[in-house]
Amino acid sequence: MTPLVSLEGVSKAFTLHLRGGTMLDVVRDVGFDVLPGECVVLGGPSGAGKSSLLKIIYGNYRCDSGRILIRDGEEIVDVASAEPRRILALRKNTMGYVSQFLRVIPRVGTREVVAAAGREGGLGRDEAARRAGELLDALNLPERLWDLPPATFSGGEQQRVNIARGLIADLPVLLLDEPTASLDAANRAVVVDLIEKKKDAGTAIIGIFHDEDVRRSVASRVVDVTRFTARSAA
Numbered sequence: 001m002t003p004l005v006s007l008e009g010v011s012k013a014f015t016l017h018l019r020g021g022t023m024l025d026v027v028r029d030v031g032f033d034v035l036p037g038e039c040v041v042l043g044g045p046s047g048a049g050k051s052s053l054l055k056i057i058y059g060n061y062r063c064d065s066g067r068i069l070i071r072d073g074e075e076i077v078d079v080a081s082a083e084p085r086r087i088l089a090l091r092k093n094t095m096g097y098v099s100q101f102l103r104v105i106p107r108v109g110t111r112e113v114v115a116a117a118g119r120e121g122g123l124g125r126d127e128a129a130r131r132a133g134e135l136l137d138a139l140n141l142p143e144r145l146w147d148l149p150p151a152t153f154s155g156g157e158q159q160r161v162n163i164a165r166g167l168i169a170d171l172p173v174l175l176l177d178e179p180t181a182s183l184d185a186a187n188r189a190v191v192v193d194l195i196e197k198k199k200d201a202g203t204a205i206i207g208i209f210h211d212e213d214v215r216r217s218v219a220s221r222v223v224d225v226t227r228f229t230a231r232s233a234a
């Protein structure tokens with residue numbers, strides 16, 4: 001099977017401008033593949049570089065060397081060298097990112113916030129509205145909240161809206177940065193189930209999960225980021 005994501009020799013150091021340009025090595029020579037239907041969990045202690053690596057793959061941080069190859073239909077895109085416009089197209093059609101925080105425009109109702117993400121990801125209007133309702137229902141978000149903007153929701157409610165938003169479209173690659181951080185056990189189980197469905201549908205997932213049970217349930221494999229920590233290798 002051909003991988004949907006391949007990292008080859010990816011290295012990144014941050015330049016700390018407020019500290020006289022000191023370089024902080026984060027990861028060095030990262031290499032792994034993710035096949036369709038696999039969930040690769042990034043492991044390692046706090047500060048190992050897990051979130052940074054996810055942001056590098058999504059194109060938020062530019063790596064200093066290496067290749068990040070994402071299969072986009074018939075084409076292979078290298079995020080490390082792609083034009084910003086190409087990365088934006090990749091995000092729309094191919095690669096989703098779910099962080100633990102919801103960032104939305106004010107005054108738009110919750111169901112519309114979720115449905116809009118579905119339409120952006122290629123779903124028709126009716127299908128997006130239907131899936132938005134299904135996901136919000138599965139994630140136990142009471143229907144009386146669906147027309148309200150999520151700005152005033154609790155942390156866990158906002159996180160569930162964010163998950164619905166991140167999972168509604170059928171994107172082939174998903175990056176999950178602690179999507180279950182403020183959820184209770186029942187809702188964590190719902191998210192585990194949704195992730196399993198994505199895997200069954202052939203989605204390639206790279207995720208960070210601090211909850212041990214969630215990690216065990218969803219991981220096809222754990223990649224320990226300390227293997228690539230430049231500081232420990234020095």
Ligand SMILES: Nc1ncnc2c1ncn2[C@@H]1O[C@H](COP(=O)(O)OP(=O)(O)OP(=O)(O)O)[C@@H](O)[C@H]1O
Pocket residue numbers: 014015024026044045046047048049050051052053
């Ligand atoms: N934008 C940045 N500028 C400078 N240093 C950064 C930046 N982002 C992350 N770092 C540093 O890179 C290192 C790795 O951080 P990162 O957030 O990737 O770790 P993590 O493994 O995800 O940790 P946690 O499990 O606590 O979220 C840390 O030492 C952090 O201070």
